[in-house]
Amino acid sequence: MYNILVVDDDKEIAGAIEIYLKNQNYNVFKAYDGEEALEIFKREEIHLVLMDIMMPKMDGTQATMKIRENSSVPILFLSAKSEDVDKILGLNIGADDYITKPFNPLELLARVNSNLRRCTSYSNGSALKNDVIRIGGVELNDLTKEVTVDEEPIRTPPLEYKILFLLMKNPNRVFSIDEIYEKVWQEPAYNPDTVTVHIRRIREKIEINPREPKYLKVVWGIGYKFEG
Amino acid sequence: MYNILVVDDDKEIAGAIEIYLKNQNYNVFKAYDGEEALEIFKREEIHLVLMDIMMPKMDGTQATMKIRENSSVPILFLSAKSEDVDKILGLNIGADDYITKPFNPLELLARVNSNLRRCTSYSNGSALKNDVIRIGGVELNDLTKEVTVDEEPIRTPPLEYKILFLLMKNPNRVFSIDEIYEKVWQEPAYNPDTVTVHIRRIREKIEINPREPKYLKVVWGIGYKFEG
DNA sequence: ATAAATCTTACAAATTTCTTAAGAAACTAG
DNA sequence: CTAGTTTCTTAAGAAATTTGTAAGATTTAT
Structure with missing residues (x-):
């Protein structure tokens, strides 16, 4: 059972994502800004992060850099801006993937699965x-x-x-x-x-x-x- | 210097990708079908694969599965079909990322960089x-x-x-x-x-x-x- | 108390793996 | 191209492990 942290200030979107993920038997934690996200991240054992870029207080890129200071957990960006600049920015600060809003639930799930799998099934040693x-x-x-x-x-x-x-x-x-x-x-x-x-x-x-x-x-x- | 294998039966596209990648100082190998790709993959030390799905002889999903039998090299899918079914299929057979055609060169490069970085960030110069x-x-x-x-x-x-x-x-x-x-x-x-x-x-x-x-x-x- | 179900034990049979060796095939160097 | 070396395949008997069977002992339910 994986724990996924969803960070988005739009509660409606966060809620929708939560439903999709719970359907797939993932455990979901929600945060509504970057600071909250960091708190939860410290407290819980998070296996993957879905991160919105635009947020009050601390935005997604800042939060990602903070997390990256001592974790290599997969971070997937969500954003309403579909400009490529953003994408590259996102991927270069240590994000693992990028999904543009509005996104298709199936694609979201596929990317979540893919990123989780990469970090587990290929990591040799311990069994799943x-x-x-x-x-x-x-x-x-x-x-x-x-x-x-x-x-x-x-x-x-x-x-x-x-x-x-x-x-x-x-x-x-x-x-x-x-x-x-x-x-x-x-x-x-x-x-x-x-x-x-x-x-x-x-x-x-x-x-x-x-x-x-x-x-x-x-x-x-x-x-x-x-x-x- | 990374070696990237580009697999696409459309020589024009393969050529275009080659140019983008070479500009970024990547080494490029090209294959025009799955079988050729496997041959090259066996022969060369490939660090990342860009794989088209639709191809004659052996298609991209088959080739991916073959490669996955004994390698965890990053594999990024390219496809003209943007249907989600394809995406999920691609990501579940062991692909690491997915780019739909027509793609933006910058996005392609961003994703290539991201996937390479993830797998080699601990490289110390000689052997990864x-x-x-x-x-x-x-x-x-x-x-x-x-x-x-x-x-x-x-x-x-x-x-x-x-x-x-x-x-x-x-x-x-x-x-x-x-x-x-x-x-x-x-x-x-x-x-x-x-x-x-x-x-x-x-x-x-x-x-x-x-x-x-x-x-x-x-x-x-x-x-x-x-x-x- | 009796019948039915389960438990225990030991041994024989079947299966799987190990070892060895010899010849075929593939590769290398001259 | 040829001789020499290395690697690969095949085969067969030996060794080890697992599995099946059967018969008697024990437990449980009525």
Whole structure:
């Protein structure tokens, strides 16, 4: 979940942008001038800034320079003036992109996505949050296929991994044995014992006491669930 | 001095862009379709790509995807179609920016500058930081294609290098054998043994004990990853 | 108490990866 | 162009890991 800071003195526009972004599951913070923007920026962990140029108190270019003093967060400019001079000015003070008003919501979203992606997916090293599921002490990373229990890595063969992934991705939802078989083996359920044994093996690895599971619980007569 | 690859089947436009860029002291390579672009991209050290969407043979989106398989070079799209669908498509396949034709030369230059600056602002003169990957004692320099282990240079033939590059550029991410084959050989996976043997050879060079790899680890039933 | 469901264990089978080596192909230098 | 070197592919047996099965033990619901 990304946090986006929208800076615009026109509350109507800011509100509209907020709606578009929230629809796409972004978290939105709003500021109505540059000073307010800086305050929020200090306080919150902002992943991207949408910045209007014309504003009272401190305008967009000033605010951008301030932010740039100690952050390389992507900053996208918004402006009613569509002159190219502005564009170049904007891009040279450390802005990452530029959108002219009136803008098309789809284009706005596309540029936001693009700039966010650039700063995350190509930055090698840490996995994106989307690929990591953590429930209690159990953490599953779908990029590295690594599972840790209380920060200790455990070995998870393909089938065990797939079962764990299925259950952890839908915490608390109960899956019948047949359902697990079909989803993991990708063929009609055949031998329920197989699933049972795998469940046992997973428990051996993630539970302190496999006989009294804390995470991977049975729901009698129905199936299994990962409790979280 | 930056190398910019201009891909456009309209020679007039490509020529015009070339003039603008050369005026700004950029080095320009021109390609007239996607395939040609890929060839040049492989051969030369390209710092930024200006890519037309509509082209014969291989279009811009296809070429972009190919390039994205093993490079995060900035790619800016050019297009005569100003429909938003195109924009989003472009930005979601790994493009960094989008310019609609007819474009204003100044805007083009501004966007080129902006995208270059973002990716190279830490350049120290010789090798750009982006081109050097270091994980543990293993350092890979993509400019010189040199690899050192604990500061000792090792020999890395083309395929070994490409595999190592792929894995080191995405540390911890697991790649299946087929995936490695497709990305490195650029053709559908054929003989998995080939990959296996190359992995063995790389291990022989970078690992103290190839039988208990510290870096290049297997994830049973899934694939290989470079741990870092 | 009884039947049904789940758990546990151990071992055999299947799969995946490792290692080695030999010949083919590609490249380099003379 | 040729000889020599390096790199790549293929193959096959060995080693390691994972998966399936089955049988008996235990737990739960009625």
